[in-house]
Structures are given as structure tokens and as C-alpha cells.
Amino acid sequence: MVVVLLGPPGVGKGTQGAVLAETFGWDRIITGDLLRAARREGSRLGRQAQAYMDRGDLVPDELIVAMVRERLEGLDAGIGVLFDGFPRNVAQGEALEAVLPEVDRQVDGVLLFTAPDDVLVKRGSGRRNCPDCGRLYNVYFDPPRTEGECDDCGEALVHRSDDEPETVRHRLDVYREQTEPLVRYYRESGAVVLEIDGDQSIDDVTQAARRALEDAFDLEGDAA
Secondary structure: OEEEEEOOOOOOHHHHHHHHHHHHOOEEEOHHHHHHHHHHHOOHHHHHHHHHHHOOOOOOHHHHHHHHHHHHHOOOOOOOEEEEOOOOOHHHHHHHHHHHHHHOOOOOEEEEEEOOHHHHHHHHHOEEEOOOOOOEEEOOOEOOOOOOEOOOOOOEOEOOHHHOHHHHHHHHHHHHHHHOHHHHHHHHHOOEEEEEEOOOOHHHHHHHHHHHHHHHHOOOOOOO
16 A cells, blocks of 8 residues: 545644554655655765755755655565655656556555645644743644643743744645645546545544545554
């Protein structure tokens, strides 16, 4: 099994990806983690990536896909794979599609998480974090007892500049322009696209995603 997670920023892909990977015993591939591990280990691909980063350049897609291939080559053939945060555009999707047959895999399914824009903006712009203990809040969905103060340590909460409503809306625009076309791409390629309502509690979204995967692919995860 190879499943790709898609959905706009703030919809909860990361949270669901971690739970679903554990539930089904799949390997969760996050390209940022692959890149950091390769650099830390000083591998050939890691050294190549570091050279780009030292120059202030983006690591090219070909190098990221090479890291993905290396990771897949090291996995047992029976282990499923969950791609979280990659691909981000059709070009990356095509690059991934080209390399998967070389490791006897293909994208079988896509989990597409959705939620209304106003909910996503509130999730993003409402975030506050405690700089001391690290606890996270949301002024709309999980506010502190005292406005602007951490419940645990009393420190003043921080609202990051990249969580301003305008910035969140811009990220949504970028998603629609660059990432959303992947939905059509995968439908046309024959992958099963399963749409999940992300405007629910975390547990309800998890159960919906799990049921959708089990029904579509005759899977059985660990008991909830």
C-alpha cells in the first residue's frame, strides 16, 4: 500500500498521518525528516542537499525523490507507506510516480482532508503558544482560562507572525494553486481518492479516515 495525504494547511494531516501510520503499521514518510536525517548522517545524498542549503538554494525535487527512493528500497515489501507533505505539486507527483515502479510500488490511494476556509483560518490564526513550557492553545477552540496567559506556568502566550489571518489565507491560496491540482492528477492516474471531512473532532476524523481505508482496500488496523 502507498497512500498520499492531501489537504489544505490547518486541516490536520500531520496529526492524522501519525495516528494512521501507527494504526496500520505503515512507514510514514515526511521528506523534511528524510532531509534532516541524511544531513545528520552525512550520507552522499545528505552532502549534496547540504551544498544547496549552504548556498541558500532550495533542494531540488530530483534529490528529494532520490532520498524517497532510498528510503523505500530499505523497507520490507510488505510494509505500507504513507506520504505526509509530499508531493506538494503535480511535478513532484509525476517525479514520484516515475520512481515508484522501480521499487515495485504505486500510489494506491489518496486521503483528501477538507474543511471550510473560515475554520482553517481560525485554526491557523487562533494558535497561541507558551514560550516557556511549550503548551499550545487556540483562542477559538481551546482558549486559556485567562486571556493571553498559559494555564500551566502563567507566561504570556505568543502569536507568531506567520499565523496572522492574512498569512494563513495566503497559504490557502498557495495550496489551491499548487497542491490541489494533485487531486485531479491522482484521480486520472487511477488512484482511489477518499475525501474525509476534517471539520470534526480529531477522534472522529481519525475514525472516518480509518473506516474509509479499511472499506476501500480491505484493510484491518489495530483495535481502537
